[in-house]
Amino acid sequence: MSKAGPSVGDQIDARCTKCRKILNHTIVAMVDSRPVRVMCNTCQGQHNYKDPNAPKKTKTSTAKTPRVTKAKANHREIERQEWENLCSAKNSVEAASYAMDGQYVPGSLIKHKVFGLGVVEQATGNRKMIVIFEEGKKVLRCA
Numbered sequence: 001m002s003k004a005g006p007s008v009g010d011q012i013d014a015r016c017t018k019c020r021k022i023l024n025h026t027i028v029a030m031v032d033s034r035p036v037r038v039m040c041n042t043c044q045g046q047h048n049y050k051d052p053n054a055p056k057k058t059k060t061s062t063a064k065t066p067r068v069t070k071a072k073a074n075h076r077e078i079e080r081q082e083w084e085n086l087c088s089a090k091n092s093v094e095a096a097s098y099a100m101d102g103q104y105v106p107g108s109l110i111k112h113k114v115f116g117l118g119v120v121e122q123a124t125g126n127r128k129m130i131v132i133f134e135e136g137k138k139v140l141r142c143a
């Protein structure tokens, strides 16, 4: 095939999430050279594009690898910054030692044996909560 890549407005076969069939779609958004959002020509519904022919696992996306790593590093940095902001806004003397049977409210400062100072972000139910530590978010047990 000597065909240029698809572009916005092109027709493309995609699985429609509403019709549940492979149907003609119009590309409405692209990232790089891949369609990411399409509109079903049958029901006019818009949804994210999934290549119906895409193999489940592919190792051909080598060009993407560095970007993914960078995105992860940025995410990591954002979390650390968040942790720093949260901790600097609190008096570390108030930090309660973390205990599995402790009760914590969002915003509480806790001291963990392994992870150090952390701030409770939210309870996730099921006796678990998300705590932001310097090294990132952790899910911890709570009462």
Ligand SMILES: [Zn+2]
Residues within 6 Å of the ligand: 016, 017, 018, 019, 020, 023, 040, 041, 042, 043, 044, 045
């Ligand atoms: Zn449809």
